[in-house]
Amino acid sequence: MSTQDMEFSKEELARYNRHIIIPEFGEESQLKLKKAKVLIIGSGGLGSPALLYLTAAGVGTIGIVDFDVVDDSNLQRQVLFDIHEIGKPKVEAAKRRLEALNPHVKFILHNAHINSGNALEIIKDYDVVADGTDNFPTRYLVNDATLLLDKPNVYGSVFQFEGQVSVFNFVNAAGVRGPNYRDLYPTPPPPGLVPSCAEGGVLGVLPGIIGSLQALEVIKVITGVGEPLSGRFFTFDALNFENRTFNIKRREDNPVNGKNPTIRELIDYEQFCGMRAVEEKPVKEITAKKLYDWQVSGKKFKLIDVREPSEFKIVQIGGELIPLATIADHAGQIPHDIDVVVHCKAGIRSLKAIRELEEKFGYNNLYNLKGGILAYIDQVQPELTRY
Amino acid sequence: MATVIIPTPLRKFTNQTARLQIEAGTVGEIIEKITLDFPELKKHLLDPQGSVRSFVNIFSGDDDIRDLQQEKTPVNQSTVISIVPAIAGGKR
Numbered sequence: 001m002s003t004q005d006m007e008f009s010k011e012e013l014a015r016y017n018r019h020i021i022i023p024e025f026g027e028e029s030q031l032k033l034k035k036a037k038v039l040i041i042g043s044g045g046l047g048s049p050a051l052l053y054l055t056a057a058g059v060g061t062i063g064i065v066d067f068d069v070v071d072d073s074n075l076q077r078q079v080l081f082d083i084h085e086i087g088k089p090k091v092e093a094a095k096r097r098l099e100a101l102n103p104h105v106k107f108i109l110h111n112a113h114i115n116s117g118n119a120l121e122i123i124k125d126y127d128v129v130a131d132g133t134d135n136f137p138t139r140y141l142v143n144d145a146t147l148l149l150d151k152p153n154v155y156g157s158v159f160q161f162e163g164q165v166s167v168f169n170f171v172n173a174a175g176v177r178g179p180n181y182r183d184l185y186p187t188p189p190p191p192g193l194v195p196s197c198a199e200g201g202v203l204g205v206l207p208g209i210i211g212s213l214q215a216l217e218v219i220k221v222i223t224g225v226g227e228p229l230s231g232r233f234f235t236f237d238a239l240n241f242e243n244r245t246f247n248i249k250r251r252e253d254n255p256v257n258g259k260n261p262t263i264r265e266l267i268d269y270e271q272f273c274g275m276r277a278v279e280e281k282p283v284k285e286i287t288a289k290k291l292y293d294w295q296v297s298g299k300k301f302k303l304i305d306v307r308e309p310s311e312f313k314i315v316q317i318g319g320e321l322i323p324l325a326t327i328a329d330h331a332g333q334i335p336h337d338i339d340v341v342v343h344c345k346a347g348i349r350s351l352k353a354i355r356e357l358e359e360k361f362g363y364n365n366l367y368n369l370k371g372g373i374l375a376y377i378d379q380v381q382p383e384l385t386r387y
Numbered sequence: 388m389a390t391v392i393i394p395t396p397l398r399k400f401t402n403q404t405a406r407l408q409i410e411a412g413t414v415g416e417i418i419e420k421i422t423l424d425f426p427e428l429k430k431h432l433l434d435p436q437g438s439v440r441s442f443v444n445i446f447s448g449d450d451d452i453r454d455l456q457q458e459k460t461p462v463n464q465s466t467v468i469s470i471v472p473a474i475a476g477g478k479r
Contacts, residue, residue: 046477132477139475159474161395185473186441193431200396202476210477235471239395240405244469246446249454 006035012104016058029223030058034104036222039063039126041114041142043094045207046132046156046214048080053215055098055105059222062098063126065110066090073387077204114138116266119145128221130154130214132207136188137269143168143181144266147256152221152228155181156214158202163210163236166248167217169257170230178230179250180257188273206238283354286341286367288376294341301339306353307373311345315385317376324349331361343369343376345387389466391417396472400427414447415458417468431472442473 008030013020016030038059040047043066054062070078070085070093085093091109098107110122114133123129123145131142131153139157146153146169153168168180213234220228233246252259286294294301295318305312305319312321322330324344334340334357344350347370354366369376377384388408393401401407401421411417418439422429434440445452446469452460462468 042477044477134475134477136473136475157474157477159396159476162474164471164474184444188475189440189442189473200476207477233471235394235469237395237405242392244392244446245449246444246451246469246471247449247454248451251453 006031008034012058015102015104019057024225025223029225032223033058033219034060036128037061037063037126038218038222039065039123039129040132041065041129041138042132042134043078043080043090044068044074044132044134045077045158045202045204046211047094047130048078049208049211050130050132050156050215050218051080051094051098052101053212054218055102057215057219058102058104059218060104061106061108061126063108063110063122064091064094065112065114065122066094067111067113071386077202077207079208114141116141116269119266120149123151124149126151128152128154128218130156130218132156132211132214137273139181140188140272141266141269144256144263147180148265152230153180154214154217154221156207156210158207158210160200161203161206161237161239163206163238165210165213165217165229165234165236166232167221167228167230170221170228172228172230173224177250177257179248180254182254182256183251184233184248186251186253190274203238206236209236209238283351283358284367285370287370288379291341291369291376292380294339299339301341302335304334304340304342304353305373306342306344306349311387314387315373315377317343317373317381317384319343324353327353327356328360331357334363336363336365339365339367341367341369344372346372346374348372388464389417389462389468391421392467392469394470394472396474397428397431397470400431401425411462413458414445414452414460414462414468417462418445418458432470444471445469446471 019025019030020027036059038054040051043064068090070081070088070090072086074081080094080097089111091111095107095109119141129146129151152170155166155168157164170178217229220226231248233248236243255263303319305321306324306327308323342350342353347368350368354368357363357366377386388410391407391409393405407421409417409420411420432443439445447455447460447466
């Protein structure tokens with residue numbers, strides 16, 4: 001960038017006036033924002049407010065990573081998008097909205113699944129990363145990639161009514177490096193023990209709060225104003241309105257940047273998080289297309305829907321509703337002598353239901369609908385309502 | 388009695404109770420008592436060997452018990468114990 005780009009136009013000085021007149025902030029900090037390159041990973045619940053505020057604040061270059069398209073069910077919390085963008089790639093919808101907010105910001109779009117193969121390449125040119133993803137493998141991937149590339153990682157996470165924020169791998173003015181996600185949580189929970197927001201839900205305003213705090217910390221990391229949340233771990237309980245800030249430390253046994261590092265490149269994070277573990281015996285699966293074949297062929301089988309009544313009201317594909325929590329009590333309604341297909345929204349709860357039924361009642365005729373009702377909608381009946 | 392703050396994702400195992408008052412001398416005793424009172428909590432807090440799971444952090448006051456004396460960390464009447472499991476949501 002030329003030096004001319006790194007000065008402010010009259011329009012910019014007017015736009016950022018409320019920043020510049022803060023004595024502790026001033027034009028110097030504003031210029032640091034303009035020079036900065038920030039990568040926001042995930043443009044959903046957390047990414048939406050973070051992107052809006054960082055764009056408004058005048059960060060010079062903002063990268064956005066997301067592979068998803070805008071969906072009806074996003075709008076309850078993803079305030080970056082509106083009804084006109086449904087079905088469109090999130091990164092493009094985000095860019096349209098953000099460019100209208102601040103034409104002085106340059107956007108770089110990464111319409112991709114971030115993974116071990118592309119993470120270093122995507123992240124390497126940015127100064128700061130903000131992680132607003134939605135699953136454990138990606139959390140560890142982003143953590144490790146930022147450690148290997150020596151970038152600060154502004155972490156935020158939400159679930160139902162609970163929010164968490166910290167600044168990882170931050171090197172302070174004295175040159176001391178702070179802890180990271182692996183120091184805080186050395187290993188992830190096994191799959192299925194901790195539900196995702198897609199399964200367990202989240203109060204829409206909570207990612208608004210936590211994503212805004214991430215934007216705040218990104219600005220502090222860039223400008224050096226204030227004390228970033230490094231070595232500290234903020235938790236917020238929206239139900240009781242209680243927040244706590246804990247002290248966290250680096251650990252010698254951290255496999256990436258501890259005393260004897262064993263991880264020197266990105267690993268298979270799905271495997272690390274147990275997604276590919278074969279500790280439990282696999283259950284039989286059926287694809288959405290095959291289920292449809294069964295339905296139209298007149299084959300004798302039973303379809304069980306283990307979602308909640310509120311989900312059943314939105315969309316259903318002819319299954320009998322028996323929510324997961326009550327499945328054992330209703331085993332009498334599930335035959336042993338014909339094939340039975342069990343489905344939920346995405347295939348996780350139905351898997352649990354099948355395991356429970358097989359263990360307790362010895363079923364061997366149960367099939368899990370792969371990808372749940374969402375896969376059925378995508379592959380068989382796209383006119384049905386997604387959520 | 389020490390106070391134990393139960394995080395929102397685990398309250399379904401404590402009859403939605405956010406704070407428990409527990410009479411105990413160490414963090415280990417607290418964990419033992421709450422997992423006896425609320426057996427469903429056990430698999431979320433402890434691994435099959437009975438150690439605190441590595442995706443669950445327990446703080447005594449503001450400090451991680453791993454930086455204190457782990458489960459042997461003493462507690463008193465005014466100690467506040469926080470249980471903070473890993474959560475990963477944010478995008479979808």
